[in-house]
Amino acid sequence: MKTIFDxxxxxxxxxxxxxxxxxxxxxxxxxxxVISAENCRQARALFALEKPHGVIFDVTLPDGDGFSLxxxxxxxxxxxxxxxxxxDEDENRLMGLGLGADDYITxxxxxRELVLRLSGILRRVYQPLLTQSQTxxxxxxxxxxxxxxxxxxxxxxxxxxxxxxxxxLLKKLWENQGHIVTAxxxxxxxxxxxxxxxxxxxxxxxxxxxxxxxxxxxxxxxxLTVRGMGYKLIGETRA
Numbered sequence: 001m002k003t004i005f006d007x008x009x010x011x012x013x014x015x016x017x018x019x020x021x022x023x024x025x026x027x028x029x030x031x032x033x034v035i036s037a038e039n040c041r042q043a044r045a046l047f048a049l050e051k052p053h054g055v056i057f058d059v060t061l062p063d064g065d066g067f068s069l070x071x072x073x074x075x076x077x078x079x080x081x082x083x084x085x086x087x088d089e090d091e092n093r094l095m096g097l098g099l100g101a102d103d104y105i106t107x108x109x110x111x112r113e114l115v116l117r118l119s120g121i122l123r124r125v126y127q128p129l130l131t132q133s134q135t136x137x138x139x140x141x142x143x144x145x146x147x148x149x150x151x152x153x154x155x156x157x158x159x160x161x162x163x164x165x166x167x168x169l170l171k172k173l174w175e176n177q178g179h180i181v182t183a184x185x186x187x188x189x190x191x192x193x194x195x196x197x198x199x200x201x202x203x204x205x206x207x208x209x210x211x212x213x214x215x216x217x218x219x220x221x222x223x224l225t226v227r228g229m230g231y232k233l234i235g236e237t238r239a
Contacts, residue, residue, distance in 0.1 A: 004122040007053035008033040012043045012069070013084075014062050018107075022056065022084075022114075029115040040064040047073055054122060057101075059085040059092065067099055074100050078151075078161045080121045084109065097201040102164045103191070120192065125151070125164045139174050141222045144213050146170065153212050160212045165190045165205050170213075173223070173233035182230040206231065 001007060009031055011022050019036045026034050035050055037043035040063045047055070055073065057066035070081050083096045088106035096104045102121050105114060139146040145154045151167050153160040162170065172189040173181055187198045190205070206225075210217035224232045 001053065001126065004119060004126055005030040006032060007122055007126065008035065008050060009118075010043065010046055010050065010052040010055045011036045012038075012040075012055065012061065012066065013058040014038050014060070015058075018058070025111045025114065026118075029119075038062075040069045043069060044072070047076070051077075052079065053126065054080040054118070055082075056118075057081065057083050057085075059083060059087050059096070067095060070096075070101060071099055078163050080118075080125055080164050082118065082121065084114070094198075094201055097191075097198070098204050100163060100165075117192070121164050124168055137174075139170075141213050142215065144215075146174075146213065148174070155212075162212070163208075166209050166212070169202075169205055170209055170233075173231060177233050180226050180229050180232050184230075186230065 009026060011019055011026075011034060013019050013022070013036070016038070019038070023034045023036065035046055035052065037046050040061050043055075046052070055070075057070055059066040061069065066083060066085070070083075074081065080102045081100070082103035082105065083101055084105050084107065085092070085096075086107040087093075093104045093106070103117055105117065137148040139148065143156050146152075146162075147154070148167070148171055151162040153162060168190040169186055172186055183199070183202060187202060190202075191198060206223065207217065210220050210223050213222060214220045222234050224234065226232055
């Protein structure tokens, strides 16, 4: 993959008209590889066979639901995953984001918005990997080392991979190391939106980040909460 537009995308929706529409929108935007599945069974098979760089789910599927399918596939890979669904209730949106989705877009949607939000996620995840000449920005937290360009967290017990949202949040904190980063600022970095509606989701992602970078997540040493304001990262960096 030379650019994000070479990314292979898997669209999972039970409506052929929606699949055709999404393929047209994405291909016109420059994405050359768009494959599709109409149910969970097909999606599982294609995900294992094709190893897509990103997945777009509908929530309602004939042989299951997108939430459960995403959780299942998330155990196998940390590629970007987002929902495109007619279910626009806050509960469903927060559930999708809380389960680890990188975005949640409701139908009807603006084609341009979908392309922009998808492209933004793909760039955050893959662009550093595509720029071979770029310095490997590294964050050192005691015995833990975070390589932002690869999204890998190296610990004494093994390696862990950051999700797209975790990467965006930690990168924002790292760029402002030693200073308070407001919750609003973090939400804009990860979801291109303000804090309202994302409070619980942000806390979930911060907790998961601590599980990857802290020796004792329940008593964080590096990723600190500043009550009523946001969070602060304390650590060392090296190029």
